[in-house]
Amino acid sequence: MRLTPETPEVRVPRLVGLMAVDARDRAEARGVLLAAPDRPDFALTVVDYVVRQYPPPGSGIPRGAVVTVWFDPGDAEGGSGVREPRLPLPPPGGLRRELDEPGDPFEALRTVRP
Numbered sequence: 001m002r003l004t005p006e007t008p009e010v011r012v013p014r015l016v017g018l019m020a021v022d023a024r025d026r027a028e029a030r031g032v033l034l035a036a037p038d039r040p041d042f043a044l045t046v047v048d049y050v051v052r053q054y055p056p057p058g059s060g061i062p063r064g065a066v067v068t069v070w071f072d073p074g075d076a077e078g079g080s081g082v083r084e085p086r087l088p089l090p091p092p093g094g095l096r097r098e099l100d101e102p103g104d105p106f107e108a109l110r111t112v113r114p
Helices: 020-030 094-098
Strands: 009-011 033-035 050-054 060-062 066-071
Antiparallel strands (some): 009 060
8 A cells, every 4th residue: 555645544564573663663654653551651662672562463544543552571570570589598408308218319219129
């Protein structure tokens, strides 16, 4: 579809996977606006990646309509959790604590039965 100022409807570009700055540029080139409900500072967001968008790519919307995008939270806002030591520390012993009697855990495997 050729984009001209008179085109009343435009196709939503694919924004998922793009950095915020590239998503804004692509949306502007297609004649749509972007909104990011999870980023109040969206105008300053540069390197975060778009992980979801609505409406989906290829949908027809009026020129100047808003496309909503969401970003990957990254390491600073969640991710794999806290990696600091917690107190109290776990009791010493590890797997040896789980044995009925102290000793070689593989002793039964090494014994040859007649």
